[in-house]
Amino acid sequence: MMEQVLPKNFPHIAKQSRQQMKDVELVSQLLLLIEEGVKAYSQYELDEAFSIRDASWEAKVEVEETFRVVIDFIKRLTELEEPSVAKTRLKNQADFYSLFGSISQIHKDGKLAEVDPETAARRLCQFTSVVDDDRARSDNRQAAEYYEAVRSASNDVKPRNTRIAILKDIILGE
Secondary structure (H helix, E strand, C coil): CHHHHCCCCCCCCCHHHHHCCHHHHHHHHHHHHHHHCCCCCCHHHHHHHHHHHHHCCCCHHHHHHHHHHHHHHHHHHHCCCCCCHHHCHHHCHHHHHHHHHHHHHHHHCCCHHHCCHHHHHHHHHHHHHHHCCHHHHHCCHHHHHHHHHHHCCCCCHHHHHHHHHHHHHHHHCC
């Protein structure tokens, strides 16, 4: 579904990684993020989690609906030519996971309908440009924290939570 809705290479998954089904792994991680919150999964644990859900997945309808809502909002963010969220670092898998998680939390809090996609896109583009600029980042606490969290292991729970919380604040203008 993501591939049909979002711009090409957003999120960016290299051809070799696609052949290794990393795109499917990312979607699996995103579905579990909605259902269980931020966790770190080994490949075995990820396979096990979905093996269990093959038999009975009580939250499937709710999780799939939330997934569609979040992807639709990301689509709205990326449809704008200026600012172009699709051209930012948010296309990287760890950053995309964080973007998805932040929007999922905003939706869960019942605030997503209040968020203007154009304003959110502008904020995200401004923020990511600061994160990517060494000098500007050193003067911005949120950008520095985000950058450090990105440089940490991308699957670790604490950096994931940090990145999601920061992007949530950026989107909401807090």
